[in-house]
Amino acid sequence: MTSLTSSPASPSPVAPARTCCAEYAAVTRRGLLGGALAAAGATTMIGGAVVTAGPAAAASADAVLVVLSLRGAADGLSLVTPYTDPAYYAARRNIGTPADRLILKDGTFGFHPAMGSLGALWASKELATVQGTGLPAPNRSHFAAMEEVEDADPGSDARVGWLNRLVGAMPGTSPLQGFGLGGGVLPTSLVGPAPVMAGADVGAVNFAGVDQYDKGGRLAALHRLWDGRTDPLGSAMSSAFASVQDFAPAQKTADRRSSYPNSDLGRAMSEVARVVRGDVGVGVITVDQGDWDMHTSLGNTEWGRMRSNAAELADSIAAFFTDLGDQRSKVTLVAFSEFGRRVAENANWGLDHGYGNLMLLAGAGVKGGTHHGTLRPLTNSLDADVPVTTDYRSVLTEVVTRRFGVSGASVFPGFTPETVGAIA
Numbered sequence: 001m002t003s004l005t006s007s008p009a010s011p012s013p014v015a016p017a018r019t020c021c022a023e024y025a026a027v028t029r030r031g032l033l034g035g036a037l038a039a040a041g042a043t044t045m046i047g048g049a050v051v052t053a054g055p056a057a058a059a060s061a062d063a064v065l066v067v068l069s070l071r072g073a074a075d076g077l078s079l080v081t082p083y084t085d086p087a088y089y090a091a092r093r094n095i096g097t098p099a100d101r102l103i104l105k106d107g108t109f110g111f112h113p114a115m116g117s118l119g120a121l122w123a124s125k126e127l128a129t130v131q132g133t134g135l136p137a138p139n140r141s142h143f144a145a146m147e148e149v150e151d152a153d154p155g156s157d158a159r160v161g162w163l164n165r166l167v168g169a170m171p172g173t174s175p176l177q178g179f180g181l182g183g184g185v186l187p188t189s190l191v192g193p194a195p196v197m198a199g200a201d202v203g204a205v206n207f208a209g210v211d212q213y214d215k216g217g218r219l220a221a222l223h224r225l226w227d228g229r230t231d232p233l234g235s236a237m238s239s240a241f242a243s244v245q246d247f248a249p250a251q252k253t254a255d256r257r258s259s260y261p262n263s264d265l266g267r268a269m270s271e272v273a274r275v276v277r278g279d280v281g282v283g284v285i286t287v288d289q290g291d292w293d294m295h296t297s298l299g300n301t302e303w304g305r306m307r308s309n310a311a312e313l314a315d316s317i318a319a320f321f322t323d324l325g326d327q328r329s330k331v332t333l334v335a336f337s338e339f340g341r342r343v344a345e346n347a348n349w350g351l352d353h354g355y356g357n358l359m360l361l362a363g364a365g366v367k368g369g370t371h372h373g374t375l376r377p378l379t380n381s382l383d384a385d386v387p388v389t390t391d392y393r394s395v396l397t398e399v400v401t402r403r404f405g406v407s408g409a410s411v412f413p414g415f416t417p418e419t420v421g422a423i424a
Contacts, residue, residue, distance in 0.1 A: 002221060003007060020073075021353075022143065027246045032363035041409065059172060060284040061330065063364070063403045064276055066320075067163065068335040069286065070313070072142065072293030075341040076358035077353055077378075078306045078388065079313075080109050080129050082372070087378040091344035095351075101301050109371050114307050115314035121362055125369035130359045130422050132375045134339060140353040142293070150189035152183065152393055152414050153280065161274050162396070162411055164192030169406045170283055175243045175260040178284045181271055189295075200279075201271045205247045214325050250278025260319040261312050265289045269316045276331060283404070292337060296348040304323035304349070317362060328363070332403050332423075335360040336392060343384040356386030365403050365423045372422040388406050390420060398423040 082088055083099040085106070102110025104122050109129075111118065121127035136154065140144040148154065152162035167178040167190075178196030180186050186198045199205050210219045225235040253274045260266035268287045275282050298306045317333065322330055328336060340357030362368070374389040396418040397408040402423045408415070 007028050017352050026339060030317065033379040038255055044147040050230055059281055060279050061177070061281055063283065064331045065284050065399060065403065066272060066331060066333040067284070067286045069187065069288045070292050070335060070337040071146070071288050072289045072337070073353060074337045074357070075294065075298065075306065075338050076307075077341075077343070077420075078298065079115070079310055080114055080358055082378070083107060084108050084374055085378050087380045088154050089345070091378065092327070093345070093386070095298050095302055095304075095345050106371065108262070112306070112310040114311035115312045117318040118333070119316065126366055126420055127360070128361045128366050129371045130355050130361065130373055130390060130420060131373040132387060133336065133359045133392045133395060134356045134388035136391055138355045138385070139339060142338060147188055149338050149392065150187060152396070155167050155411070160192035161187070161189035163189040163343045164194045164196065164406065164408060165411045166400055167284055168192070169410045170404060171279070174281055175239060176246055176248070176281045179275060179282045179288045180267055181275070187288070189287060194403055195201060195239065202251050203273045205251070206244055227278055247278070247280050250275050251281050253277045256323050259323065261315045263312045263317045265312050266319065269320040270323065273320055276327045279327065289378040291412050292332055294341070295346065295352060296350040298350045321363065324347070331363045332365055332399060333362045334396070334399060335397060342382070343378050343386060344380060344382050356388040359392065361395075361422055367422055367424055372420055377421060390418065391415075394415055394418045395422060403414035
């Protein structure tokens with residue numbers, strides 16, 4: 001089901017199962033969807049997508065940003081390992097990745113061996129990391145950190161996400177310009193006054209009951225009911241009608257899901273590629289990968305959750321860029337978590353909540369084939385964090401200013417970025 005609303009929603013992880021943190025395990029798609037609908041008030045049902053009120057008719061997007069949230073705090077030191085730092089191996093005697101197993105090594109860092117599918121992007125200099133990124137101050141609560149990262153406006157009580165501010169600063173006013181893919185619930189980053197959409201998949205962007213068996217009767221009835229009304233709900237329905245119509249080219253694109261991993265993220269990224277290939281004016285797309293909260297059973301190169309998650313992440317990103325076709329030159333992907341994890345392993349072959357992390361950048365405009373930022377020497381103690389040397393907003397500021405030509409101050413109010421050099 002779909003609601004037409006401007007009510008704030010919360011982030012919805014793709015797969016929060018098997019987590020060990022009670023707080024993160026409570027973040028479920030069902031619970032969040034129920035809360036969003038309860039808060040919505042008057043709603044209009046439109047298939048499986050949320051459409052906030054606003055006029056439609058988006059032009060072809062010159063640039064597309066895909067924001068991939070690694071929900072649950074992914075361990076950056078496992079994904080990209082500083083194998084020349086002896087403190088890393090002293091702190092991770094059981095779960096550390098041996099230097100001779102790492103791939104795409106540059107003399108300081110190496111990728112997890114399960115991420116070999118990213119080799120082509122790395123070789124073509126379309127893939128980079130930024131090391132030592134994070135919030136301006138530690139925040140080890142999943143809920144609070146997700147909200148802080150996605151609002152990106154410390155000290156403000158306004159319920160407006162940074163991606164909503166970006167959409168609002170882009171030319172045009174179509175709900176198609178911002179799309180949250182997954183569960184039909186807007187992530188916090190997209191919540192705000194600018195019109196956006198959310199849907200479980202490409203096929204969900206339609207009206208309930210309107211399918212190949214309907215023969216147009218239900219849609220005609222909806223038009224009879226709503227056409228000509230100028231009250232807020234009538235205006236919202238007018239926007240919804242136009243948005244569904246304008247989105248149709250994306251629904252006609254080929255479904256290449258079989259070329260992706262058979263996983264939640266693989267399926268989601270195949271849907272993102274269809275949206276992009278449809279060229280319907282979507283400029284910002286969000287998608288989640290859950291199950292990164294690895295207090296236990298992170299494992300090593302032979303077994304464990306990190307190995308499977310890293311492979312799913314890398315294989316999905318690689319398949320996505322292959323799938324984009326002639327739209328590939330438009331697309332920039334940014335992947336990051338709400339915070340990182342501690343340097344030292346715990347007694348359960350896992351890692352507890354930490355601070356600093358990395359960000360993955362891929363695609364158009366990325367100065368790839370290298371690691372940007374600074375990772376300071378690690379400390380081998382139970383409570384040691386990865387230090388943050390680059391505010392995550394500095395990285396995102398380069399993306400919004402250099403890929404979209406939007407003022408950084410309009411997206412990240414009151415923030416003065418430093419130069420990272422990750423985006424051309």
